[in-house]
Amino acid sequence: MVRLTTTVKTSGCAAKLAAGELDKILSSIPPQRADELIVGFETHDDALAWDLGDGRIMIQSVDFFPPVADEAYDFGQVAAANALSDIYAMGAVPAVAMNVMCFPSCMDLSIMKDILLGAQDKAREAGLIIAGGHTISDQGIKFGLCVTGFTTKDRLWKNRGAEDGDxxxxxxxxxxxxxxxxxxxxxxxxxxxxxxxxxxxxxxxxxxxxxxxxxxxxxxxxxxxxxxxxxxxxxxxxxxxxxxxxxxxxxxxxxxxxxxxxxxxxxxxxxxxxxxxxxxxxxxxxxxxxxxxxxxxxxxxxxxxxxxxxxxxxxxxxxxxxxxxxxxxxxxxxxxxxxxxxx
Amino acid sequence: MTIDTSGYSCPEPVIMTKKALRDKPDSLSVIVDNVASRENVTRFARATGYSVSETKDGGKWILLLTR
The missing domain is CATH 3.90.650.10 (PurM-like C-terminal domain)
Structure with missing residues (x-):
């Protein structure tokens, strides 16, 4: 049995690109604006927020990373919980998601299946549906979800808005x-x-x-x-x-x-x-x-x-x-x- | 004794250092080639009773561990 964490150099969110490096790139790209876009990437928030105009706010986020657990099923569960976290952090309820998977062509496909099953069971626990996704052949495993959730204007939590004394x-x-x-x-x-x-x-x-x-x-x-x-x-x-x-x-x-x-x-x-x-x-x-x-x-x-x-x-x-x-x-x-x- | 951890990423340089210190030598030189390895090997050495002095060598550091 392959210990998945031994196949990669960095695990989980520790594999994130350094914030300083990311800042250099993002600050050089002109942000796109729209009246409906009420949270973009200017304040490094967890997800985008899109005003649907009927009182609902749509929240979208994507998160994926290399294995942070040795068992494939566990990794799928962790990756799903991690990806959904951005939606919860905005005060929203996740509704639908798609898989994002990188997988080495030489590796046993049953590993991929177990990752997907782990994620699906976690999605079931959260009450959302995973429907489809995208898979590419890559040197190392990476997996996560692109998630859509919904909230209302009065329960849209941002990383800004804290008050003096909070x-x-x-x-x-x-x-x-x-x-x-x-x-x-x-x-x-x-x-x-x-x-x-x-x-x-x-x-x-x-x-x-x-x-x-x-x-x-x-x-x-x-x-x-x-x-x-x-x-x-x-x-x-x-x-x-x-x-x-x-x-x-x-x-x-x-x-x-x-x-x-x-x-x-x-x-x-x-x-x-x-x-x-x-x-x-x-x-x-x-x-x-x-x-x-x-x-x-x-x-x-x-x-x-x-x-x-x-x-x-x-x-x-x-x-x-x-x-x-x-x-x-x-x-x-x-x-x-x-x-x-x-x- | 000298060990070269160049090309290895954490936690491998610490594992290599731990193995090299198993017989408690009085000194050990550890070559590291990135900040995380430099910091982590230094922490490991200090936690196991060694003092650390370092010299910069191009893009690498030589950590001299003594006790």
């Missing part, structure tokens, strides 16, 4: 990139491996649906650009700064050991370099914790901005591992000040 709630643990690197090196415990796989497979459906009862001012999901990278995008788009309590961030504990021993994906260093001017660490924060905050996440948590009272209620209702990790404030647009509250 707090940030995250809904999953951080550290999938480091644990996946440890798995590749044969250094992860069976417990950590299982916990990370379960987390990556978990849909952000309940995290989003629970938030429908509250006033979400801004939202995103945490993926390849790391917790700090995606929070920076929220802060920048909302013209605010963030104070982040790194002691409150829910993490896979073993990822701290992994970071200490250098099992860190390359993407984390790209994220760190890209954010060098935007993140200020309190000097007391240890290196492994800093590394973890730059770790690229695959199928990571939702990050939701809302008032403190509502956030506290959300955390009680949703349960673990959701928690409040920071607060927005005015001034220093896009800056994140990281401190450690040990009380």
């Amino acid at each position: 707090v940030i709630v995250v809904t999953k643990r951080i550290g999938t990139g480091i644990i996946n690197t440890m798995i590749k090196a044969g250094e992860a415990s069976a417990g950590a491996e299982a916990a990370v796989l379960a987390s990556m497979k978990e849909l952000n459906k309940r995290a989003a649906e629970t938030a429908y009862s509250y006033h979400v001012h801004a939202a995103t999901d945490i993926t390849g650009f790391s917790l700090l990278g995606h929070l920076h995008e929220m802060a920048e788009a909302s013209c605010l700064s963030i104070d982040l309590d790194c002691a409150a961030v829910p993490v896979f504990e073993e990822a701290l050991d992994g970071a200490r021993f250098g099992f860190i994906p390359e993407g984390a260093y790209n994220n760190r370099d890209y954010l060098a001017d935007s993140v200020i660490f309190d000097p007391s924060i240890p290196l492994e914790l800093r590394d973890l905050l730059f770790d690229p996440q695959t199928s990571g948590p939702l990050a939701l901005a809302m008032s403190r009272d509502e956030a506290q209620d959300y955390v009680r209702t949703y349960g673990e591992p959701a928690c409040i990790i920071g607060q927005f404030s005015s001034g220093d647009r896009g800056v994140i000040r990281v401190y450690q509250n040990n009380s």
